[in-house]
Amino acid sequence: MRGLKIIVLAKQVPDTHNVGKDAMKADGTVNRAALPAIFNPEDLNALEQALKLKEKYEGTTITILTMGPPRAAEIIREAMYRGADNGYLITDRKFAGSDTLATSYALSLAVKKLKPFDIVICGRQAIDGDTAQVGPQVGEKVNIPQITYAEEILSFENEELIVKRRLERGIEIVAGKLPLLITVNSSAPACRNRNAKLLMKYKHAKTVSELQETTEDYIQLTKDRPYLKIEEWSVADLNAKDEWLGLSGSPTKVKKIENVVFKTKESKILSTSDNEIESLMKELIENHTIG
Amino acid sequence: MNNIFVFCEIEDNNIVADVSLELLTKGKTLANELNCKLEAVVLGNNLNGIEKQIFPYGVDVLHVADEPRLFPYLTLPFASIITSLFEQEKPQIVIFGASTIGRDLAPRIASYMRCGLTADCTSLVVGNHTENRTGKEYKNLLYQIRPAFGGNILATIINPETRPQIATVREGVMKKEIFALDYKGIIKNIDVTKYIKDEDFLVRIIERHIEPKKVNIKNANIIVSGGYGVGSKENFKLLYELAEILGAEVGGSRAAVDAGYIEHERQIGQTGVTVRPKLYIACGISGQIQHRAGMFESSLIISINSDKNAPINNIADYAIIGDINEVIPKIIKYYKQNSK
Numbered sequence: 001m002r003g004l005k006i007i008v009l010a011k012q013v014p015d016t017h018n019v020g021k022d023a024m025k026a027d028g029t030v031n032r033a034a035l036p037a038i039f040n041p042e043d044l045n046a047l048e049q050a051l052k053l054k055e056k057y058e059g060t061t062i063t064i065l066t067m068g069p070p071r072a073a074e075i076i077r078e079a080m081y082r083g084a085d086n087g088y089l090i091t092d093r094k095f096a097g098s099d100t101l102a103t104s105y106a107l108s109l110a111v112k113k114l115k116p117f118d119i120v121i122c123g124r125q126a127i128d129g130d131t132a133q134v135g136p137q138v139g140e141k142v143n144i145p146q147i148t149y150a151e152e153i154l155s156f157e158n159e160e161l162i163v164k165r166r167l168e169r170g171i172e173i174v175a176g177k178l179p180l181l182i183t184v185n186s187s188a189p190a191c192r193n194r195n196a197k198l199l200m201k202y203k204h205a206k207t208v209s210e211l212q213e214t215t216e217d218y219i220q221l222t223k224d225r226p227y228l229k230i231e232e233w234s235v236a237d238l239n240a241k242d243e244w245l246g247l248s249g250s251p252t253k254v255k256k257i258e259n260v261v262f263k264t265k266e267s268k269i270l271s272t273s274d275n276e277i278e279s280l281m282k283e284l285i286e287n288h289t290i291g
Numbered sequence: 292m293n294n295i296f297v298f299c300e301i302e303d304n305n306i307v308a309d310v311s312l313e314l315l316t317k318g319k320t321l322a323n324e325l326n327c328k329l330e331a332v333v334l335g336n337n338l339n340g341i342e343k344q345i346f347p348y349g350v351d352v353l354h355v356a357d358e359p360r361l362f363p364y365l366t367l368p369f370a371s372i373i374t375s376l377f378e379q380e381k382p383q384i385v386i387f388g389a390s391t392i393g394r395d396l397a398p399r400i401a402s403y404m405r406c407g408l409t410a411d412c413t414s415l416v417v418g419n420h421t422e423n424r425t426g427k428e429y430k431n432l433l434y435q436i437r438p439a440f441g442g443n444i445l446a447t448i449i450n451p452e453t454r455p456q457i458a459t460v461r462e463g464v465m466k467k468e469i470f471a472l473d474y475k476g477i478i479k480n481i482d483v484t485k486y487i488k489d490e491d492f493l494v495r496i497i498e499r500h501i502e503p504k505k506v507n508i509k510n511a512n513i514i515v516s517g518g519y520g521v522g523s524k525e526n527f528k529l530l531y532e533l534a535e536i537l538g539a540e541v542g543g544s545r546a547a548v549d550a551g552y553i554e555h556e557r558q559i560g561q562t563g564v565t566v567r568p569k570l571y572i573a574c575g576i577s578g579q580i581q582h583r584a585g586m587f588e589s590s591l592i593i594s595i596n597s598d599k600n601a602p603i604n605n606i607a608d609y610a611i612i613g614d615i616n617e618v619i620p621k622i623i624k625y626y627k628q629n630s631k
Contacts, residue, residue: 016441104402128440130562131410132394136366137402145493146366148395162497167391169556170501172363176494186549251407251453252435255420258445260438260580262587264605267594272613274621280593280609281625289570289591290513290537291630 001156003059004178006050007114009107009122009138010043010064010079012072016127039075042123044191046184049153050121051083051192057156061085063117065110067095067103073207076230080202081194086227088114089207092234094242099250100129104137106245109238111142119161121182124149132183139181146181147174151188207232294328294352295321296382296455298373299345300392301335301362303501307344309509310388310462315348317415317465318386324417325431327383328352332376334369336362342478349470354380356481360492363499364392367491370399375486377404382455384433386415389459401457407450408457409435411561413464413584420449427451433458442561442581463509463565463585506540506556513539513570516559516586519546520575520596521615527552529619530574536623542566544582560585574615578603595619 014035047062054060064079064087066072076087090110098106111120120142125132132148139146151166154173161180165172166187204221206214207230211222222229235245243249270276285291297318300308315331322329328351333341338357345353356372377385377400385400387393389411401408414436420429433456435448450456508514515534517527527541534541543553545560559566560582571589576582578594578601586592587606594607595618604610611618 014440016443100398100408101402101405129410130441131398131408133398133401133408133410136395136398140370140399140402146395146399147494148366149391167501169504170499172496172500173498174494174496180494251405251450252409252448253451254446255434255449256447257439258447260443260445260584262583262606265592265608267604267607267610269599269604270609270611272611272617272621274625277611277618277621278625278629280611281622282629284570284591285626285629290626 001057003057003061004053004118004156005116006053006060006062006119006121007111007117008043008047008050008062008064008079008084009120009135010047010066010075011040011123011126012037012066012068012075013040013126013128014038037071037074039078040123040126042125042184042186044123045186045188046121046123046182047079047082047084048189048191049150049182049184050119053119053153053156054083063087063114065090065107065114067091067106067110070207070209073210073230077202077205078194080205081199082192083195083198086231087205088231088233090233090238094235094245097247097250098245099252100131100133100137101251102245102249104134104141105249106238106240107134108138108141109240110233111138113233113238118178119180119182120144121184124183124185135181135183142181144179144181145176146183147176148183150182150184153182202228204228205230293381293383293454294330295325295384296330296332296377296380296386298385298387298393298396299331299333300388300390301333301338301341303503305335305338305341307333307341308388308390309467310390310393310460312344312348313462313465313467314386314388314460315345315350316468316470317460318384319349319470321384321415321417321433322349325383330354330380330382332356332373334361334372336360342476346474346476347469347472349474350476352479353476354479354481356483358483360487361483363496365492365494365496366395366399367494368487369396370403371488371491372481372483372486374400374403376481377455385455385457387457387459389461393459397457397459404453404455406453406455406457407448408459409437409448410459412437412458412460413445413561413565415458415460420451422451432456438561438581438584442579442584461561461565504556508540508542508557508559509564509566511540511566511568513537513572514542514559514566514568514586514589515539515572515574516542516544516576517547517553517574518544518576518582519550520577521547521552522575524552526616529615533572533619533623536626539570539572544576544579546579573603573607574619576603577601578606
């Protein structure tokens with residue numbers, strides 16, 4: 001059995017599941033600065049599937065690919081601490097305002113540049129958008145088949161991956177010829193913790209922009225230890241068409257943003273006393289809500 | 292030309308999925324408003340007679356692709372057939388259910404056609420738009436309204452330039468209504484072999500275990516729903532007991548589903564089912580915005596929560612401040628004592 005070349009698509013996202021009181025500004029817009037940036041949870045599930053393949057099939061390599069602002073290099077390091085071999089950050093001001101179509105276009109160019117590969121794997125969706133669109137759209141643009149809602153990659157045999165999918169009301173076991181795009185559900189096993197040895201090895205891994213900010217002699221450093229270099233690609237490196245990027249490359253436009261407001265009711269507060277609960281029950285029975 | 296298309300999803304036993312029928316109802320409303328026709332597309336195997344389930348929703352044209360390899364669903368053959376159909380028919384609006392199938396298929400089609408797609412819309416309305424920068428005016432666009440940013444904001448999305456405008460909508464969000472029982476549309480059969488190729492079958496299904504739909508939470512009159520505050524799967528038994536007595540269904544919040552207290556099928560909220568029962572009893576549910584969005588239209592809401600400041604209490608008609616393990620047995624006791 002040969003090793004596999006795996007590309008993991010990962011995204012750094014604001015932690016929308018833990019939105020605190022100061023996360024919303026008075027005008028109803030989101031205060032991104034108040035939210036911690038995290039590794040998109042389902043992308044971690046995807047990384048774990050890749051790491052399992054790496055353990056099983058010798059010679060397998062894992063490349064992390066992320067698109068975002070310079071600080072998104074943090075999640076590439078996080079992936080390296082867990083067993084990824086190298087990483088690419090695609091970053092450029094021209095990406096700002098990209099919807100899922102423009103994002104998947106940029107990612108697909110990077111994926112093509114990393115050819116040959118066997119598997120492109122990512123989380124089903126990112127928690128800041130919950131669209132689940134970027135995975136399948138990258139698959140379409142790279143022109144490879146997709147297996148979405150994966151819960152577990154069971155095996156690799158005869159150039160096929162056997163994958164268990166978790167659907168709304170059951171499971172499906174499918175076989176897909178490589179190369180494939182796979183999106184992974186949150187029902188898949190959680191990602192392993194950082195490995196102490198890998199943490200020591202990669203804690204100085206940096207992008208060129210990050211290295212330029214340090215006082216160290218970075219040219220010498222990455223010459224001695226080339227694995228510490230996180231590649232950075234811009235629009236020019238990807239040969240991307242400007243008009244397909246950012247706002248101009250995004251067919252969806254945000255017309256309006258509103259704060260979600262529910263009409264608050266004048267609730268009647270009740271205690272657990274027998275009296276109050278009994279009278280509530282009587283009332284509901286009398287007005288035919290129950291019974 | 293430029294009609295509204297709804298993708299009709301087929302379940303086992305050739306039943307059209309409820310979510311698709313809900314979207315047909317929405318599609319009919321939009322078609323009437325835009326003065327165009329409502330068309331539907333259905334792919335599967337042995338679909339003879341399938342139109343009987345679809346035409347009553349006011350469908351004018353039904354496109355049918357009937358072929359053994361089209362059930363169960365596979366991404367690539369479906370994408371090939373549907374994109375070819377859309378390139379030919381040029382719909383202005385296409386709606387998919389935000390099911391595992393719709394969310395697998397719609398992005399593939401939108402990417403190929405390079406057009407906008409908005410996932411999990413909670414409302415679809417027609418409206419105009421003036422581009423601030425250019426002053427250009429757009430008439431009769433589809434406003435695709437969806438929660439964003441973990442449900443904390445509501446965004447109105449438009450696709451001014453690209454067609455079709457594609458949206459997905461979750462089950463239960465729209466209401467299903469028969470348009471006319473004897474509505475007659477026409478059937479157009481798709482020549483499947485013309486559109487699919489061998490490479491569309493690089494992924495094949497080896498095993499499939501799909502359970503029939505057990506719960507019908509969407510249509511329940513009374514729902515007893517539990518959150519993370521219920522504390523354990525064991526404690527949920529109390530909710531089932533109450534539901535049994537009241538003739539209710541049991542639901543749960545995303546937190547309860549994530550914690551493994553209750554199955555996903557029963558999840559209520561933005562990423563689950565939207566419900567509008569006569570009575571909603573929220574037990575140990577704090578009421579994250581995502582959850583409230585899926586149940587705030589309930590006629591009467593009772594919250595049982597030990598935290599007086601839980602957000603759910605702001606939209607509850609009655610907020611019982613206390614532990615569910617104390618409150619539910621009392622509800623059961625006094626319900627039994629007072630009902631005939």
